Amino acid sequence: MTFWRHVRYGVLNSGGSLDGRLLAIAWRGHYLHVTETSVILALVVVTALGFDFTNGFHDTANAMATSIATKALRPKVAVALSGILNLVGAFLSVEVALTVSNAVVKIQDKSGAPKAELLADGGTALLLIVLAGLVGGIIWNLLTWLLGLPSSSSHALFGGLIGATIAGLGWAGVNWNGDGSKLDGVIGKVILPAIMSPVIAGVVAAVGTWLIYRITVGVAARFTDNGFRWGQIGSASLVSLAHGTNDAQKTMGVITLALIAAGDWDDTGSIPFWVKAACALAIAAGTYLGGWRIIRTLGKGLVEIAPPQGLAAESASAAVILASSHLGFALSTTHVATGSILGSGVGKPGAQVRWRVAGRMVAAWLITLPAAAVVGALMWWIGHGLGDGLVGSLAVFVILLAAATFMYLRSRRTPVDHNNVNDEWDDARPPADRVPAESAH
């Protein structure tokens, strides 16, 4: 009570330049002066960590859906193991590429520093693009999670950034096709890998599954059960570790870019330690929370997974992810994992693959990038329409909070958690369809 009586807010417009506009927060007579840019920067950082968190729970399924479905690991143990390995993986990212968004949008130069023309107003122009893009990515991630669809978090992030960039800088602000010297641009770095990686992973997993079944036919269950259990745990752990290194980096790069734009960091060769620690914790916490709806779809909805298939699928995912990053071939963990699980269904003689579920996933993949782009663009227009500054950014942030709350409440109607994640898959009514059709109040 006493605290609030002593808190006073006020915006002092000292006229003229944006930097001169100070937000004064008084607390017990101590005035803390922060510029408008710092408040927007704080919003960007919080939103980026929020995206990292959704990235974590959206992708738990990629590594752990098979081990949970085959009961190689208890659900809670699986998400804890995956969370820890994501944390370790994220801390391993010593050399973070600041230029991660250069593949799709032109808001930075080659060194990773923001383009000078975007820094005119204390960096707010760039911060708004990044904020709107992140919000686009989060909203799409939450919606697909609500529907239990394993869509790519990287596509959601890139889509959001592309949309916000188109809105803010026009079509020419997007790096569509690269410059022809290497695999680059939206086509080369996002679209082509998205088409190819699930097919490659699927072929590898199908071959692996077929071989494993051929080799172990007739062997007593006490040998195969234990063997495949450890094989699955090992391969799924490898996928988790690789995920932590790959995905947390993207958010680290985005936050550092925002810090540079706001003038709070000036080294394009390294990132602040707190950024790394915060991103690592956010992605690990998200992973531990577990996107149970997506785990259920991947583990039970697509294929009824048996332990040999689980081993084949996760080994294929790990090998394809590592081989591609070795060759500088960027791809989405989600696409690889889904392709592998499908492949393990194709490779097992007599196994059933629910192609209808697979079709829904592919549809979600196709619209992830454009849908996140539309949300990102809308957010930018809202922020821009409200004057590009603090008010616009706050409005975008409030919209994000409202959308997140709405989708969370909606998910409580048909909760999926570690208790019912392995329930029998009812073909006629997959979980997403069980969401009541009437609108929420």
Place this chain on the structure above:
Amino acid sequence: MHNLGFALEGAWKVLAAGLVLGAGLPALFALGIRTLAWGDGGAAEADASAAPHAAGKVLGWVLFAVVLLGVLLGITFIVASGLGKALSFEHVFPTIVDK
């Protein structure tokens, strides 16, 4: 469409590496399980009257060790690239080099 060319070039390599490591290693692992069962003989095998083979146990663990080496290679790669290094196969066996 230069990008398509680059992508296909990369895709073949990923597919080849994926088949060797992602399907080959699990197949070796399965072979290890099979060999262990063969070493145990009797009810463990498809043919319940099979005699135990001492060599099966040794061979089975050798196969597991090969798989484990493959996994360690994967972990080394993740750690090395996280630290800004690269894994080179120039001298056949993998070595960690600067990027």
